[in-house]
Amino acid sequence: MTFKVDTSISPKRSLEILSQKEVENLRVTSKSEDSLHALFRQCALAILHSGKTTDDAAAMLDAYNDFEIDLIQQDRGLRLNLTNAPAQAFVDGEMIASSREMIFSALRDLIYWQSIRQSSSEDLSTSAGITDYVFHLLRNARALVAGELPKLVVCWGGHSINHEEYDYCKDVGHELGLRKLDICTGCGPGAMKGPMKGATIAHSKQRINDGRYLGITEPGIIAAEAPNPIVNELVILPDIEKRLEAFVRMGHGIIVFPGGVGTAEEILYLLGILLHPDNADIPYPLIFTGPASSEAYFVHLHEFIGQTLGIEAQQKYRIIIGNSQQAAKEMAAGIEAVREFRIKQNDAFYFNWALKIEHALQQPFDATHENMAALNLSLELPKHELAANLRRAFSGIVAGNVKPKWVRHIKKHGPYQIKGEPAIMEPLDRLLRSFVDQKRMKLPGSEYIPCYELID
């Protein structure tokens, strides 16, 4: 049974003052499927659902199909009226403060998207234009803080990891927090929640009242990876590529916990950047870490990277198994090197302008059968291009595994055909099989039916 609540909330902070026109644009009366209101309703629902873990976003959305949220201008400003909201976001009838805040954060970002769309000031057809867009959105969300030393650690990893992995994530977060570092994740459960929880306790011990637990998400993923309530800053980017760019330009270092094919996609995205010749001299601490029982995940990844992108790529990260303290210590040292580098280069601390991200990596990849078949996977390519193409392959597999549109496509047209040299296809096959063996692929039934075929 599903408990539901009707309520009405108003912002506690002053960021969310809207004009009458902005309110009109977001009101329930504008009903179309991809209207701003529909997007806002979906984000709000995911936020309110954050206590519960579910892999089946569709089922969740279904259970609350009578949920509604509307804006009204009222005395002393804006109010939101909610009907049939998930009860778990409430304590004795009152909405938990973090949920209320996150709903207004979503509102803020969606209104900003709209103002940008109507503006000619951002040219999204160029690489620089996209970077500017990401910058402006983060600035509008007050996520870029001048005058702060580098201390933001991005944590990536699976949202449905096992208990041991979760506890390890908490430990790493605790060790990072003791070293006064902040946490940024994709803001769902699992490896995205554990580090924040550990850091919260550690920041409390270190008497840090303003620790940041920054969640960066996008509408396509927010329902499946609902923001956990520890998140105290939420930013919603318009799509997955801008979200990845936000991670990479805001973070001062990245820790990767065990995950699945999605985590592999993120790693390849990052290697695609770090292997670019223009970025050769920019320090970027990158650590793969997990409990001893998860060693296999990283062993297979490491082998795959070695066989396809070579030893150079393997130099871009460190693997630390079963030692949360060591992982945090090395990250702290790495961030210190970032600080020194930025000072020497007169770079800002809050946004990594210097990093070259090719236009190709900024573009959404459309996982059609044609695009998948056309991927150029050859050892002849410059390493950063090969990494970018491998990232697209993983992106397609994620889509074919879980995104409804592409799942239907595959049912109709058969699995994707991914072609490439044997020297790449064979390691790729081994890696994907290891994910299946470790049960890190999404399992619709008891057995994983691959959405792809690898063709040498």
Added chain:
Amino acid sequence: MTFKVDTSISPKRSLEILSQKEVENLRVTSKSEDSLHALFRQCALAILHSGKTTDDAAAMLDAYNDFEIDLIQQDRGLRLNLTNAPAQAFVDGEMIASSREMIFSALRDLIYWQSIRQSSSEDLSTSAGITDYVFHLLRNARALVAGELPKLVVCWGGHSINHEEYDYCKDVGHELGLRKLDICTGCGPGAMKGPMKGATIAHSKQRINDGRYLGITEPGIIAAEAPNPIVNELVILPDIEKRLEAFVRMGHGIIVFPGGVGTAEEILYLLGILLHPDNADIPYPLIFTGPASSEAYFVHLHEFIGQTLGIEAQQKYRIIIGNSQQAAKEMAAGIEAVREFRIKQNDAFYFNWALKIEHALQQPFDATHENMAALNLSLELPKHELAANLRRAFSGIVAGNVKPKWVRHIKKHGPYQIKGEPAIMEPLDRLLRSFVDQKRMKLPGSEYIPCYELID
């Protein structure tokens, strides 16, 4: 002799993070007369000059024609390099904090203007579009604060008043501050500084640490009425009409001190709004006050208003002479009525959306001889239209008195010809003569040569 200083400053607060493109747009290299950079340089110079009082803005600008300000992106963000800056903004070589803050406020507003100009989201051809523009600019400047009770008193009056009037302004500000009210002015010297100074001392006595001393200005006036250093929030609107709308929509009540023809213009602008039939039921406390020695100024104004706009217009304000405590008490009571009204109407406290301002009052008035001659000044007009036209007449006279472009025009083409019914022209003549007698007209030499002729 003029002391000058070279220095470099960076923002203390996090509002002022710029993208690389924004920095480029504001760099010194873009040299044209009305470039963004030229505007910024002019605002910065006025801010740095704020300690000194001068009526002769041109002379000031001239004395610092070698002043320059440039932006550089540097470690931990933005820096501004200043060369040949006025020494009075510095203490032992360090810029006074309020000056530094105000320069970054100017930067913030100018960058916002530019982003708006390039956007299609604001339609400045409609009344609602202009109001939205004012709203967005104030929001971007964080001047709209949700969750605060109404307590912002706008103070208008002359920038070059006598010592007795200045002390009285301070007294009224002190009494307002003791009643925990905040101050908003046009941010220059005289009646724009006195109330802030008095309120600062009173807020200190009342242990109010976050008192607001809000200055609202525009580029055409900032050099002549340089922001006084008490101002702790500075907002620069693009022109005089938007500045007036900002005063009227943000303020919860208005106090008018003695001034000159400019102050008369402001009063007529406000009466043009308050006399509009749509605004008949909206409470708006309005008090004219000054020391006993300045009674004549208000007596003449009151007579003029009675003779042209009638008794109804005289009901819109209260005149209180020589009693600063009484003025503050009545303002506090009036603001309490505003609070009750807004709650009943579900209106926001921070922006007076309900007030109808006709498009005509939102448009800049171009003081050509033709426009001045064509003004319709007839008792037949609805009172709020007559008030609007009288406001234009005063606006033209201000321009003809002090704005270099129009001063030159008049030298060439002779004085403005203002035509109207004798029932209006005669009181207008008496009022303007009284200003001359009281030495409230700007005096280029020893004798005031009117820039206008009144024609029945």
Added chain:
Amino acid sequence: MTFKVDTSISPKRSLEILSQKEVENLRVTSKSEDSLHALFRQCALAILHSGKTTDDAAAMLDAYNDFEIDLIQQDRGLRLNLTNAPAQAFVDGEMIASSREMIFSALRDLIYWQSIRQSSSEDLSTSAGITDYVFHLLRNARALVAGELPKLVVCWGGHSINHEEYDYCKDVGHELGLRKLDICTGCGPGAMKGPMKGATIAHSKQRINDGRYLGITEPGIIAAEAPNPIVNELVILPDIEKRLEAFVRMGHGIIVFPGGVGTAEEILYLLGILLHPDNADIPYPLIFTGPASSEAYFVHLHEFIGQTLGIEAQQKYRIIIGNSQQAAKEMAAGIEAVREFRIKQNDAFYFNWALKIEHALQQPFDATHENMAALNLSLELPKHELAANLRRAFSGIVAGNVKPKWVRHIKKHGPYQIKGEPAIMEPLDRLLRSFVDQKRMKLPGSEYIPCYELID
């Protein structure tokens, strides 16, 4: 192996400014066993050891017998020099902020004890005098906060509970924290840490930055129950009775988790107060709660209380098994009743002056064989006196179980002889046996050898 660290720390906050005489009194040169310095050294060592759990305080003290702490007056005030300090209180060589704060809290309290001892202003021979002493010590520690609504929940229970019980304590703390309640405990591990940890996460979700995690301890217990690092306010009272009075007068409600004979002692102390006729009308929410697997503990206690103190005593508390949300909800409701009562009575929120605590309950109980044998345990006694005597019996058993001095006494003179009516001795015997069965007695070897004999 034991890692040790030498370091030097100074206070971050301004509370701890000492005179030169005060510094001299605490310097290492004053070497005697019960010198103020020896007490301070012992408290500091316990605080630094807080990460590790140990039941064997003696072993811990032994392992760090070369630990030393000394005070020096230095530029910008006081510094402490530490040598051979436990490494676990440090992160990469820097002391964790909470440990540093707690050491200065201990310093503050010990200096206050000394100033009180030298003063004639507190008369510790009267009940009112003892209450005043507790009040002044808490005030000096800034633990009494005017203007705050009642929201401090005292949590009692064992320091070495099982994993399931610990998780349940965290859950209850989380539910209390979601209801914006603060936590006060004896500040050791187990049931004293869990609720604070849960509340920390919940306060973070509710965006509460100033949640209180108040630890109240005394020198005799601090080594065995070292303050956990979540504690953000530490107060050290001079003995166990003043510590109990501090709990009871500061708390707005009490939750009891499973514990051992020490927890039973605390319950009887509290019933001794609540059953006093003068306190009949004073609301005091009291909840016994634990996971389903711990039900037996409360069942046996409940029976014992019924059989000795009667149904009236059973009305003073509520037992809630396996429902952390319900426990928190009822506590919140109970505290609301406290708020209303205090307002009606014009009582302060921060200190429960109204509660009558008899002088007998304020006096340390000296667990000699004579005193134990002389305890009057008879159903004839007024219930609150019987409760007070039973509390003494439990206090003696705790001492005989764990306190070195009394353990030696018993080795020499044989077990305590506790005499009383069979109607009391039999339930007491059953209760104590149940503690042994549940392994809630301290076990020096594999089998518990009772330190007492019950004699009808």
Added chain:
Amino acid sequence: MTFKVDTSISPKRSLEILSQKEVENLRVTSKSEDSLHALFRQCALAILHSGKTTDDAAAMLDAYNDFEIDLIQQDRGLRLNLTNAPAQAFVDGEMIASSREMIFSALRDLIYWQSIRQSSSEDLSTSAGITDYVFHLLRNARALVAGELPKLVVCWGGHSINHEEYDYCKDVGHELGLRKLDICTGCGPGAMKGPMKGATIAHSKQRINDGRYLGITEPGIIAAEAPNPIVNELVILPDIEKRLEAFVRMGHGIIVFPGGVGTAEEILYLLGILLHPDNADIPYPLIFTGPASSEAYFVHLHEFIGQTLGIEAQQKYRIIIGNSQQAAKEMAAGIEAVREFRIKQNDAFYFNWALKIEHALQQPFDATHENMAALNLSLELPKHELAANLRRAFSGIVAGNVKPKWVRHIKKHGPYQIKGEPAIMEPLDRLLRSFVDQKRMKLPGSEYIPCYELID
């Protein structure tokens, strides 16, 4: 006519939590003349009267002889009931926040005196004991702030100076405030208010929200020199000598404005300390400054000091006439030297422990005819002893001029006979005559009748 108000106030801050016994001790029922309640009532009345300037404290006390203040314990703590309080401390019926705060500060200090009196921990018969007493009282008042750089400037001077002198004091305070320095004065009107007012405006310009305006007073002077409402920290010491010691040990530098014989007394007190051989190497910035029109005051003082205490004494201060900026600049430089010295010596910044103050200077001087006649005024004495004796002479003259008890004595027994070497008596005579000429002696009628005779 005198307007009076009945009201009831409670503390906004948490410092003022009292025990029931403390409340009883201060209640109105304890009626004796020098009861704690009588002292408290007198301090409260002076605080409430602070807006008005009066030289005639007796008349003021008389006008409010029906004023009463009582303490009641109430819901959420303490309340004070006031009847027939001076209306000027209220705005529209509500007490000004600074007055409310200062009344609770007085309460805090008086309660602390009492606790000290009942304590044996302070030995007031030794020099170290008195210094400890001053330290503890200031610490209890939270006036000693660790971790702050030296920045407290003590300003001395007359409370009834002329308008020009007052404006100059404001200017100096403004220049000090622009240099981020704080102000400490005797907390009355005139030279004790002006610097605070100037610094308030300057701190506002420098965006300093936590500027300190510290007032240090004592019960014998508080009625005549009522704390001005700018004071945001008030400390009441028990007598004039402890007040002087508080100034000298807390201040990082002292500025002396024109005053009268009381100001001369303060200067000689300070020279008595600075000339002590033990203090020879301790930097202590001391500046005498006033407007050009007040030059005579300092010229006569300077001559007198040269003729009696010699050139060495003249090296201890700098005289700066008519240049407020220069005075502030030199004080800032002097304080920088203090900072460096304290760091080198490992001295605290918040309390000048190093300064030797002889027991003689810490003792109240009883201005009997015998004591005055017995003063040893000889050039043979060590300079610091002669300074101390001269200070006593001035202290006696102040008492004979204004303190009711000694005025009566002189009426009965004739003027004091002050004896000494001609080389001292003659300069003393000239100095005192110059004070009379400059109208800096208190004038009971139109002509000053000296309370002393100088005898060679």
